Amino acid sequence: MKIVVCIKQVPDTTEIKLDPVTGTLIRDGVPSIMNPDDKGGLEFALQLKDQYGAHVTVVTMGPPQAEAILREAYAMGVDRAILLSDRKFGGADTLATSHTIAAALKMLDFDLVITGRQAIDGDTAQVGPQIAEHLDLPQVTYVESLTFDGNKTFTVKKSMEEGYQMVEVDAPCVFTALASGVKPRYMSVRGIVEAYDKEIETWTYDNITVDDKKIGLNGSPTRVFKSFTKGVKAAGQIYEVEPAEAVDIIINKLKEKFII
Amino acid sequence: MDFSLSKKEQLFLQMIREFAEKEVKPLAAEVDESERFPIETVEKMAKLGIMGIPFPVEYGGAGGSNILYTMAVEELSRVCATTGVIVSAHTSLCCAPIMEHGTNEQRAKYLPKLTSGEWIGAFGLTEPNAGTDASAQQTIAVKEGDHYVLNGSKIFITNAGYAHVYIIMAMTDKSKGTKGISAFIVEKDFPGFSVGKKEKKLGIRGSATCELIMENCIVPAENLLGQEGKGFGIAMKTLDGGRIGIASQALGIAQGAMDETVKYVKERKQFGKAIGQFQNTQFQLADLQTKIEAARLLVRQAAYKKDQKEAYSTDAAMCKLFAAETAMEVTTKAVQFHGGYGYTREYPVERMMRDAKITEIYEGTSEVQRMVIAANLLK
Incomplete structure (x- = not known):
């Protein structure tokens, strides 16, 4: 099996602070760091x-310094690492990113592609599903656990807002x-000791076949017009009371504001 | 001259710090309180290769450097000094002498099991009447045909009871003094070998410290480590390496106490402000962190020289002396900064203070380190 x-x-x-004056990061x-959901996906693959x-x-896909997480992946036990890096890929939104990655995946032989659900910087959860669409492959999102029958069928536990689904899907x-x-x-x-002796393959625009109108800023x-921090509307009130009393206070406040 | 960590070292630091925070720190208070050897942590470390960091891959090691090894002991000790010394004694006092003085057969037989962490290692030199004066060995080894018969006892042996392999010093020729001492690789199941009483200690309470008893203990002749009569030199060289490990442990304890103190002085308010805002606090913290950083540079210098196969005996003594005394000073002041709370087990600094003390004593007291340093100066 190739993954x-x-x-x-x-x-x-978790380490980011906001500039109190400008409100920017x-x-x-x-x-x-390696995006946590991606690391979870990597663990599934390594299992x-x-x-x-x-x-x-x-x-x-990223700038040359993204090499660091590929070294980390080697130290966790992967067999091959590819860095998609080209100025032409820069400024990409999720759609352009997924076109670039899907184009790279088309160059590879695989039975399974795993992405993280979403990245903690953008929080879109779009790139994985878009890749599946570009490759015209079945996809299961929000995977919490999976088993493999040793042949070609995966049984996947897919997390839902309330509960979960068990899904069977073929590679x-x-x-x-x-x-x-x-x-x-x-x-x-x-x-770790050996990670820096291993090869990182850098693929540029020339290594993949993709319509350049679909990638980078053009694609x-x-x-993004503006980024801003949500303003704090009120100072809030602090009650130092027993839990039971706190529940009553919260319910009354919510009723006052017609939230419940 | 380059003081920065390489990318590889930074990646290692990322791993070992995360491991220490997530796997070791949560157990530290309980391990201390119940004087429990954290065997589950050893198993986890074994899986990751932490029990064989500076040894070649062909002998089951991770192929890493002594710098990485010191970073591991520091980061583990930063949250749990017990875990730090388990790794240090195993690596420096058992694996290292087999690697450095063993025959190819001995290395092939023992190192893969030890460096993989399947087996734990220990070292037996100290006796009731042979502490700092290690030459006063009373354990006797007599050669009888294809084996030696050992009689005597050792005390204060770290990892005892959990170790499978012990490097044991014994007199093969009492008339020759230190030149009559030989080193042996002794397995826990050799006939006549047993583990005696376990010490109840001030600190590093999760680490097992026991007596070893050899009563007509049969050790195959091929388990002589190095040549007959060379045991004292092997023991001293082994302790040179061990001192880098213990210095790393002391360094970790000091940094751990500083981490806790910095957190505390930002939160604790007296006279209307955080105690960290008082200049008295700031100046003391500045002095202490400067000493910690100096200790770290000494430790890394000694480890670097060992990696470069340069002479490092004096460097090892200096880093251990300075790091141990720094650990004692930092932890004592950390308790003081925490006031009454620091004296209770609600905060980890009292444990760190108790743990720090041993670093001034074992693997050569601070006085011994001064003897080594001065002897090198005056030779």
């Missing part, structure tokens, strides 16, 4: 590798994974 996992380098949003000194000897490739297919469903393994010491119908 491709799509991963993204994101700023660690202070990105200086914020560490970059399939442990059980069935799958060959696992990671693909990321080739696309999953978008939830970080909450799995505990990603730590990098091994030997994996992005989305335009």
Whole structure:
């Protein structure tokens, strides 16, 4: 079995602070990490590798420094790492990104593609499903756990707002994974020691076949006009009371505002 | 000269710090309180290769450097000094002498099991009457045909009871003094070998510290480590390496106490403001963090020299002396900063203070480190 996992380098949003004056994100000194849902997806792939000897490739689109998460993926146990990096890919929204990644995936031989559900910087949850559409493959989103019959059928637990669905799907297919469903393994010491001796393949526009009107800024119908922080409307009130009394206060307040 | 961590070292730090925070820290208070050896942590570390960091892949190790090893012991000790010393004693005091002084057969037989963490290692030099004066060994080894017969006892042995392999020093020729000491690789199941009473300690209470008893203990002749009569040199060289490990442990304890203190002085308010806003607090913290950073540079310098196969004995003594005394100072002041709360088990700094003390004592007391440093100066 061949698996491709799509991963993204994101700023660690738990470490991000807002500039109190401008309301914008202070990105200086914020560490970059592998997106948590993607790491969950990578763990699913590595578990399939442990059980069935799958060959696992990671693909990321990003600037050259995104190499760091590919090294991390090597240290966790993947077999091949590809960096999609070209100025032509820059400024992409989710649609242009998914066109670029899908074009790269078409160059690879795979039975399963796993992406994270969504990235913690954009929170769109669009790229995975779009990739599946471009590749015309069945997709299961919000995957919490999965089993494989050893032949070609996956049984997948798909998380829903209320409860979950069990879905059977045949390879080739696309999953978008939830970080909450799995505990990603730590990098091994030997994996780390050897990670920097392994090859990172850098693919540019010339390595893939894609319509250049569909990628980068040109291929992005989305335009961001303005980013701002939601203002705080009121200072709020603090009650130091017993839980039972607190419930009554909250219910009354909600009724006052006709929320319930 | 480059003081920055390589990308590989940064990646390692990311892993070991996350492991320490998520897997080790949550157990630290309980392990201390119940004096429990955290065997489940050892199993997790084994899986990741933390029990064999600086050893070649061909012997089951991770193929890493001593720098990585010191970073591991530091980060583990930052949250749990017990876990730090388990790794340090195993790596520096058992795996290292087999790697450095063992025959190819001994390496092939013992290292893969040890470096993979399937087996834990320990080291037995100290005796009731041979502490700092390690030459006063009373354990005797007599060669009888294809084996040696060992008689005697060892005390204060770290990892005892959980270890499968012990590097044991014994006199093969009492008339020759230190030149009559030999080193042996002793397995826990060799006939006549047993583990005695477990010590109740001030700190590192989760680490197992026990007596070893050898009563007509049969050790195959091929388990002689190095040559007969070379055991004292092997023990001293082994302790040189071990000191880097213990210095890393001390460094971790100090940094851990500083982390807790920084958090506390920002939150704790007295006289209408956070105590971290008082200049007395700030100046003390500045001095302490400067010492911690100096200790870290000494540790990394010693580890670097070991990696480069340069002489590092004095560097090891200096880093251990300085890191241990820094750990004691930082943890004592950390308790003071925490006031009454710091004296209780509600906060981890009292544990760190208790844990710090041993770093001034084991693997050569601070006095011994001064002897080593001065001897090198005056030679």
